[in-house]
Every structure is written in structure tokens, then in C-alpha cells.
Amino acid sequence: MAKFSADLLVRQGRLIDPTHGTDARLDILIRQGKIVQSAPSLPAPPDVPVLMATGLVVAPGFIDIHTHLREPGYEHKETIQSGTTAAAAGGICAVAAMPNTIPPPDSGDHLQLALERAQTAVVRYYPIACVTVGRQGRGALAPLAELAELGAVAFSDDGDPVQDEALMRRALEIARDLDRPIFPHEEVKSLTAGGCMHAGEVAARLSVKGMPAAGEEEMVARDIELVRQTGGPLHIAHISTAGTAQLVRRAKADGLPVTCEVLPHHFVLTDREVERQGPAAKMSPPLREPADVEAMLAGLADGTIEVIATDHAPHTAEEKAQALTRAPMGIVGLETAVGLTLTYLVDRVLSLHEAIARWTCHPARILRLPGGALTPGMPGDLTLLDLAREWEVVPEHFRSKSRNTPFAGYRLKGKAVATIVGGQIVYSELAA
Ligand SMILES: [Zn+2]
Incomplete structure (x- = not known):
């Protein structure tokens, strides 16, 4: 069969x-x-x-549009088979896989390699290809039209921003013509370099360098302005600050093709968790302050945030056992995201229908995926x-x-x- x-x-x-x-x-x-x-x-x-x-x-099959499966290149952390098995166990029927693999899908050949590996997937697998060659955020654009033709559902240099503004502008123009969104990780690296958690009271107490909210918001503001100029579709990965939520709210009110997602840990946890748990609570963007968590809940409630995703980011126990300043960013999420959504959102800030929509019809619409509804033929x-x-x-x-x-x-x-x-x-x- x-x-x-x-x-x-x-x-x-x-x-x-x-x-x-x-x-x-x-x-x-x-x-x-x-x-x-x-x-x-x-x-x-x-x-x-x-x-x-x-x-x-x-419900319609849940879709996680932000997953790191680590294959090819980091199979000691996760494989397409183990990651999609985790997805299935978490209630996720389809994943869109981020491109920070070795090699990254920045050429037709590299994307074909990922698609061949994805034969082992136990749920639906959709590749997100790179915006720039080598995910460098500068230099040359990846061949976006060719990658779209091969099945890339969106473009991202996730983990890193597209630092070069002219490249981002050109990428949005192409994305507009291809009708596939640019899906950026928004970060001004000069503001966040060396940071291992949110820049706030807790980072000061722990005497570690923080990543300020502006490090996210300034890049979001730049990219929304580029959308205004180009009309290219932008889906902003993992928003985490009150300021970003407000920028997206205004962009949507202006009728721009801007959407965004939130991760469960950003509507459940604050930066105090870093003090309690160390590297287990280290990720990018980092856990923020209580007012930011409130802003995520408000953004979900008023429809500013249309998608919940996992940013499932597996790392080994040895990697995460390092000091806070050295341990890698990221947490796994495929097997906890649905439970966290039902526990922390339903009947508090969202109806059950609205919560299900954020995992089904909204992500399907934004990435133009089949599914997300129970219509005959789907x-x-x-x-x-x-x-x-x-x-x-x-x-x-x-x-x-x-x-x-x-x-x-x-x-x-x-x-x-x-x-x-x-x-x-x-x-x-x-x-x-
Ligand atoms: Zn990610």
C-alpha cells in the first residue's frame, strides 16, 4: 500500500x-x-x-510549521525518522522542516538530498529551503524559484537572520511572485552577540550577557517595512516580545501580508526559568518577562498571532550539560506542544475551536499546504x-x-x- x-x-x-x-x-x-x-x-x-x-x-491533522529534524548532518541529535515519530506521538500529522542541516537546502541538489532522506518520515514532511546560499544572510540568494519548484514551501535562514537588507528585499520580491512566504528568524546579531538569555533583571542577577527585546523588534520592524515596499509575504518565526506583537498587529491592520507564530514556551514561561533550570531553558529567542507572556496571550486572543508552532530543537544531554554561556540554544517541543496548548490556552484565552485553528487551517493557509480542514477530497x-x-x-x-x-x-x-x-x-x- x-x-x-x-x-x-x-x-x-x-x-x-x-x-x-x-x-x-x-x-x-x-x-x-x-x-x-x-x-x-x-x-x-x-x-x-x-x-x-x-x-x-x-480535529483536522495538526501541522507544525517550524520543526528542526537535524538530518542530514546532525543525526546524533535527531533523524527525520525519530523526529517525525515524535511528531506522531505528539499529535502532529505534518511538519515543515527548517533548513539548518548539513548541507543546508540552498540548492536543488541539496534539497533533493533532504527529500530523499525524508522517505523515512512517518508523518508528512514539507521542506523549508534557505533564503541565502549557505544560510549566510549575505552574499547570494539561493535559487528560490528552483527550490519552490522542487517543493520548498517557504524560505528561511532559521537560526540566523537575513542580515543584508538588499537581499531580504529581493527575496521578498521573488517570494511575492512565487506566492511562498519568507519565514525569517528576526535578530539583530550586533545587539544579541554573546547573549544567552533575555536582557533583564534576571540576566543582571546571573551576571550573564542578555539579548535585548530590541534585538528582535528592530529586525521585525525592518522586514515589515520591506513588505510594505515589496508586497512579499512574510511569516515571522517565533515572536517573543510585546513590542513585536504590536508591530505585527499594526502591519496586519495596514493590510500587509504579514503573519507570525508563537511557541508554547513563550506563552507559558518567563526568564526566571533560566535561573531555575539553566541551559534547559536556553533558547533563541529567549524566554522573556511576564509582560511579554501577557502580550503573547493577548496576541493569540485578538488574532494577531495566528499560528502556534514548536521550534522543536533537539540537542544531546552532553551538549545541554555545558555551562549556560556555552550550551546550545533550543528545546524539544513536538511531544509537549499540544498538551501545553490545551492546558494553558483553551478556555483561558482561546476557545477550543480557535486553538485548533492555530494548529490546522491557519498554518495550512500560510504555507499553502493541503489539509488543515475536513473538507471531502482533502x-x-x-x-x-x-x-x-x-x-x-x-x-x-x-x-x-x-x-x-x-x-x-x-x-x-x-x-x-x-x-x-x-x-x-x-x-x-x-x-x-
Ligand atoms: Zn527554529
């Missing part, structure tokens, strides 16, 4: 589809990997397996949620090769309990 091309009847779940405003107890039928129909009661065609979803929410991807399930984050149980999380021991309420990609059950905690 071809990959992601299975038959399945999912019965009696609470079907929630934000695109169509659906919220009802319905059966849903998938044939040959595609959604056929949903109805209060569907007979099971012969040979079609049945999955009972009584008491569960059945990919048969489903995420099944148990809203009542209370569970503890135990990093030793992660499917990811890496365990670098600041959420160890957290008690969460709500969990993805089955993940279906093209009618194929790629993860399930349900009794057979």
Missing part, C-alpha cells in the same frame, strides 16, 4: 473543524488517504477498519484529542532522540491520543 493512502472509518467522535464551523458527534470516512464524508452515522464499507472515538475530539489527516486526560511530561518517554525540555514533571490536562495521516494510524494510545 502506498504511504498515507489507507482507508479508515472514525466513529462517534466530537468532530471539530474550524474552517466549516463544525462541532458535532459525527462519523468520518477516509478512503485511499482522502476524506470522503462525515455524517451522524456511516455504515462501514467492507474491509474498511473502524476506529471508535467516543469521548474524543476529532488529505485524511486527523488528530484525536482526549481533553480530560491528565498526564505528566516524562522526557525519558519521548520518542525524540533528545530530551532537552524545561517542562519535565509538568502536569498537563488534555493530550493527543491518536494521530492519523492519510487514513493510516501512525500513533495511537487507544485500545484496539
Whole structure:
């Protein structure tokens, strides 16, 4: 059987589809990997397996548009297979993979190599290609049109900004013509160099160099201005400050094609966590101040922030055991993001529908991906949620090769309990 091309009847779940405003107890039928129909009661065609979803929410397959799978080049941290297995276990049906690999996908050949490796993926894999050759942020643009033709869904030098303004302007012009967004990591390196956490009271107390909010906001402001001039689509990776949220809010009010995402740790944790946990809470952009967390919640609530993503960034225990100033940036997120969303956002700042939209139809729209809704003919991807399930984050149980999380021991309420990609059950905690 071809990959992601299975038959399945999912019965009696609470079907929630934000695109169509659906919220009802319905059966849903998938044939040959595609959604056929949903109805209060569907007979099971012969040979079609049945999955009972009584008491569960059945949502369109969740999409993580910001994942680091580390392959090729850093397979000791993660592989496409281990990372996508972690995605499946976290309820994620599709990932968009960031290009900081060795080699980075900055040419047709390099992108082809990544796509060949991605045969091992257990969920859908979409490559994000580089903006510049070698992810240098200066020098030459990567061949964006060729990369788009080969399947790149967006362009990013993630981990690093596109420092050269003329290159960024040209990239946005090409992105406009290709109808694929530039997806930048916004950072003014001259303001953040040597920083290992947010520049604030806690960094001062720990006597370490901080990364000021301006180090993010000044580059966001520059790029929004370039969008105003070029009309190129911009999806800003992982916003973390109140100032950035306000810049995006204004850009959207001006009708610019600007969108952004937030990561769970930026709406749950503050820089105090660095004092408690050290390198386990070190990432870029860093954990900020309580007012910034409030701004992330407000940005989610008013629609300024349309996407939640993971920035899943695996590192080995040895790497993260180094001193705060030396340890690498980043935390894993694929196996905790859905639980954190359900625990910290739903019925506090977002309705369940709105939270699901931020993982499904919004990311699908921004990266022009198939899926994100339960429309007949669309990919048969489903995420099944148990809203009542209370569970503890135990990093030793992660499917990811890496365990670098600041959420160890957290008690969460709500969990993805089955993940279906093209009618194929790629993860399930349900009794057979
Ligand atoms: Zn990233």
C-alpha cells in the first residue's frame, strides 16, 4: 500500500473543524488517504477498519510549521525518522522542516538530498529551503524559484537572520511572485552577540550577557517595512516580545501580508526559568518577562498571532550539560506542544475551536499546504484529542532522540491520543 493512502472509518467522535464551523458527534470516512464524508452515522464499507472515538475530539491533522529534524548532518541529535515519530506521538500529522542541516537546502541538489532522506518520515514532511546560499544572510540568494519548484514551501535562514537588507528585499520580491512566504528568524546579531538569555533583571542577577527585546523588534520592524515596499509575504518565526506583537498587529491592520507564530514556551514561561533550570531553558529567542507572556496571550486572543508552532530543537544531554554561556540554544517541543496548548490556552484565552485553528487551517493557509480542514477530497489527516486526560511530561518517554525540555514533571490536562495521516494510524494510545 502506498504511504498515507489507507482507508479508515472514525466513529462517534466530537468532530471539530474550524474552517466549516463544525462541532458535532459525527462519523468520518477516509478512503485511499482522502476524506470522503462525515455524517451522524456511516455504515462501514467492507474491509474498511473502524476506529471508535467516543469521548474524543476529532480535529483536522495538526501541522507544525517550524520543526528542526537535524538530518542530514546532525543525526546524533535527531533523524527525520525519530523526529517525525515524535511528531506522531505528539499529535502532529505534518511538519515543515527548517533548513539548518548539513548541507543546508540552498540548492536543488541539496534539497533533493533532504527529500530523499525524508522517505523515512512517518508523518508528512514539507521542506523549508534557505533564503541565502549557505544560510549566510549575505552574499547570494539561493535559487528560490528552483527550490519552490522542487517543493520548498517557504524560505528561511532559521537560526540566523537575513542580515543584508538588499537581499531580504529581493527575496521578498521573488517570494511575492512565487506566492511562498519568507519565514525569517528576526535578530539583530550586533545587539544579541554573546547573549544567552533575555536582557533583564534576571540576566543582571546571573551576571550573564542578555539579548535585548530590541534585538528582535528592530529586525521585525525592518522586514515589515520591506513588505510594505515589496508586497512579499512574510511569516515571522517565533515572536517573543510585546513590542513585536504590536508591530505585527499594526502591519496586519495596514493590510500587509504579514503573519507570525508563537511557541508554547513563550506563552507559558518567563526568564526566571533560566535561573531555575539553566541551559534547559536556553533558547533563541529567549524566554522573556511576564509582560511579554501577557502580550503573547493577548496576541493569540485578538488574532494577531495566528499560528502556534514548536521550534522543536533537539540537542544531546552532553551538549545541554555545558555551562549556560556555552550550551546550545533550543528545546524539544513536538511531544509537549499540544498538551501545553490545551492546558494553558483553551478556555483561558482561546476557545477550543480557535486553538485548533492555530494548529490546522491557519498554518495550512500560510504555507499553502493541503489539509488543515475536513473538507471531502482533502488529505485524511486527523488528530484525536482526549481533553480530560491528565498526564505528566516524562522526557525519558519521548520518542525524540533528545530530551532537552524545561517542562519535565509538568502536569498537563488534555493530550493527543491518536494521530492519523492519510487514513493510516501512525500513533495511537487507544485500545484496539
Ligand atoms: Zn527554529
